[in-house]
Amino acid sequence: KHLGSTSQSADATLISESNKWTDQHKLSGIAYIYARLEFDADAFPNGLPNISAIVQGKKVFDPRTSTTAYSTNPALCIRDYLTDNKYGFGASSDEIDDTSFTTAANICDETVSLNAGGTETKYTLNGTFESNATPKQTLENLLTSMGGIVTYSNGNFKVKAAKYVSPTLTLDENDIRGAIGLQTNRSRRDNFNGVKGVFVSPTNNYIAADYPAFTSSTFETEDGGDRVFLDFDLPFTTSSSMAQRLAKIALFRNRQKISMTMNASLKAFQLDIGDVVNINNTRFGFSAKTFEVA
Numbered sequence: 001k002h003l004g005s006t007s008q009s010a011d012a013t014l015i016s017e018s019n020k021w022t023d024q025h026k027l028s029g030i031a032y033i034y035a036r037l038e039f040d041a042d043a044f045p046n047g048l049p050n051i052s053a054i055v056q057g058k059k060v061f062d063p064r065t066s067t068t069a070y071s072t073n074p075a076l077c078i079r080d081y082l083t084d085n086k087y088g089f090g091a092s093s094d095e096i097d098d099t100s101f102t103t104a105a106n107i108c109d110e111t112v113s114l115n116a117g118g119t120e121t122k123y124t125l126n127g128t129f130e131s132n133a134t135p136k137q138t139l140e141n142l143l144t145s146m147g148g149i150v151t152y153s154n155g156n157f158k159v160k161a162a163k164y165v166s167p168t169l170t171l172d173e174n175d176i177r178g179a180i181g182l183q184t185n186r187s188r189r190d191n192f193n194g195v196k197g198v199f200v201s202p203t204n205n206y207i208a209a210d211y212p213a214f215t216s217s218t219f220e221t222e223d224g225g226d227r228v229f230l231d232f233d234l235p236f237t238t239s240s241s242m243a244q245r246l247a248k249i250a251l252f253r254n255r256q257k258i259s260m261t262m263n264a265s266l267k268a269f270q271l272d273i274g275d276v277v278n279i280n281n282t283r284f285g286f287s288a289k290t291f292e293v294a
Helices: 012-017 074-083 098-108 135-146 217-222 240-254 266-270
Strands: 060-062 067-069 111-113 119-121 149-153 156-160 176-183 194-196 198-201 207-210 229-231 259-264 276-281 286-292
Touching (some): 074 098, 074 135, 074 156, 098 135, 098 156, 135 149, 194 240, 198 240, 229 240
Parallel strands (some): 194 229
Antiparallel strands (some): 060 067, 111 119, 149 156, 176 259, 198 207, 276 286
């Protein structure tokens, strides 16, 4: 095996056993395995076997400790992908809001108690992606591991992990600068009352498998008794309980049907995408009603 060092040498055994592999075939920066199998019809009745390996990925920088090491923390892996010049976005360190990444990394490292007993880390990221995928699609897939969002504003990438944070700001009638648009419901076709999908199952040799669906009888009743599922795949999640946790977040986020748009005073500049804010409005009967900035 070769671990992908930029200074690694070509595989000596492969050089000696092949007239096509030379000392210049170093595969610098690429981790690989050279395997030689002696054919035996009884040992390999179905032909060449699939050879796989469990691999620890690239080491990532942690702004909390200023160290670079292997980590399954989604916020740290996403930060690395944004700054990666070869496969990622190629952002400079000056474009990274490390305050937000530190907050998100701490949320991901929180411990959660499980109904079946024991605990696990709130969010982890485990998986692979192909380099021919668009950076945007890869980033969206990475974000599923923590139910998060990444935004780019004022020249900085910011990240948020899925966790409710109590609002510190309130907007009321004095902060409104124009008409308010209010939507109290959404189209039936955009509603669902259950979430299902696949995750990367460690008990299935890390092959995609269904995680336990998350459903709500309350929401199903609201929808006239019809069970409507959202297909929500989690390609970077390896825990079924974590997959259900993320599915529940997706479901309850969808059922928050009230949305409003309004022009506000400069006071609203304190808010960022993903922040939670209190709204007071006498006409609509809102008293410290919480909204997430979308």
